[in-house]
Amino acid sequence: MEQRIFKKNGAPVSLLGYGAMRMPLSSDQNNDINYAAGKALIDIAYRSGVNYFDTAYMYHGGESERFIGEALSAYPRDSFYLADKMPGWLIGDGGAEKAKEIFADQLSKCRVEYFDFYLLHSLSSKEDYQRVYCDAGVLAYLDSEKENGRIRNLGFSFHGSVEFFEFMMRQRKWDFCQIQLNYMDWDNQNARELYRLSEEYGVPLIIMEPVRGGSLVKLCDEAVSILRAAEPERSIASWAIRFAASLPNVLCVLSGMSDELQVSDNCATLTDFIPLTEEDHVTLSRAVAAYNRAGTIPCTACRYCFECPAQIMIPELFAAYNAAASEDRLPMSVGIDDTEVARRKRAFLDAYDTIPDDKQAHNCIKCGKCVEHCPQAIKIPDRLKEIARLAQRSR
Secondary structure: OOEEEEOOOOEEEEOEEEEOOOOOEOOOOOOOEOHHHHHHHHHHHHHOOOOEEEOOOOHHHHOHHHHHHHHHOOOOHHHOEEEEEEOHHHOHHHHHHHHHHHHHHHHHHHOOOOEEEEEEEEEOOHHHHHHHHHHOOHHHHHHHHHHOOOEEEEEEEEOOOHHHHHHHHHHOOOOEEEEEOOOOHHHHOOHHHHHHHHHHHOOOEEEEOOOHHHOOOOOOHHHHHHHHHHOOOOOHHHHHHHHHHOOOOEEEEEEOOOOHHHHHHHHHHOOOOOOOOHHHHHHHHHHHHHHHHOOOOOOOOOOOOOOOOOOOOHHHHHHHHHHHHHOOOOOOOOOOOHHHHHHHHHHHHHHHOOOOHHHOHHHOOOOOHHHHHOOOOOOHHHHHHHHHHHHHHHO
16 A cells, blocks of 8 residues: 655555545445444455544544444554544534533544544634634644644644635644545636645645545546546546545545445555556546536535435435436436437436435425535535426426
């Protein structure tokens, strides 16, 4: 497994990290982790050289930390790095005392005495950073935990503007930070500029969503053909992993792997790693152009929209829409005959109707809570309205 050296202390960090956000489930009807299957995947990754594991307080409805604690207890503590995050939006008026309570709970669930990497979770605005972390004393508390050795490295994960990112870079010398970066968002969502600033300020990066929640595996047919023609033996996912890993200021590329094929493929990609060439970048540019023409919704299925009061299955609805768009199955396409329109309607509805009626798009109450939490800044109520109309016209 390829390793990068963490310059702060010379620690060798595996270039591939395991994100415990999308572990295998015990049932399609819930978000409960299948512990046996999940621990088997962690073991394959660990024995392949992965030594960076990432979890968070909210992942899998609060179960991810407990799972990762049990899974990693099988290995010596000094043989892996564990990352966790402070969920600022849950602190409310509790300030540092609430943060202290959450932090103690995280250590207990993860079965560790310290975190190697700890993050302010999902920063999106200067106002929230100032109010939650600075004014309420939470950042000062985390600094004290760092002084006590229960946090070895302090950073933040980021879902905001370029201006806010530069503001954060100027606040202090962060040990690291975590950003969403992939070849689709390099220009579409300013990942290029975030990366440039991280280099300028000398802050190493942990990369999240390198495969954009799996959407960069499920490209449109034209994009897949472009990548297959260039590298017939490589998986589609490997292009995305290699893109992020080819950047020199990247310390680790996280992947939320949920089955053995994903673990094996990603480990193989970053073992005897071959960075992208100039020709590879040209190929990816052609694939991105083809994918953008399909008009998909940039959802990564992160489930930060989980607080929907109407309990609408937002990621699943977007996945059904994106599958139809990327495979040219949207029923309202122009210039097709009635028989083809009917086939596309049926194909779209077959995917759409796997979602229970009370959780479909037409139940959106337009409260906007989902928009507040969406890292991709998707106008979710508007897209749900569009999907609801498409479903109605397809019936």
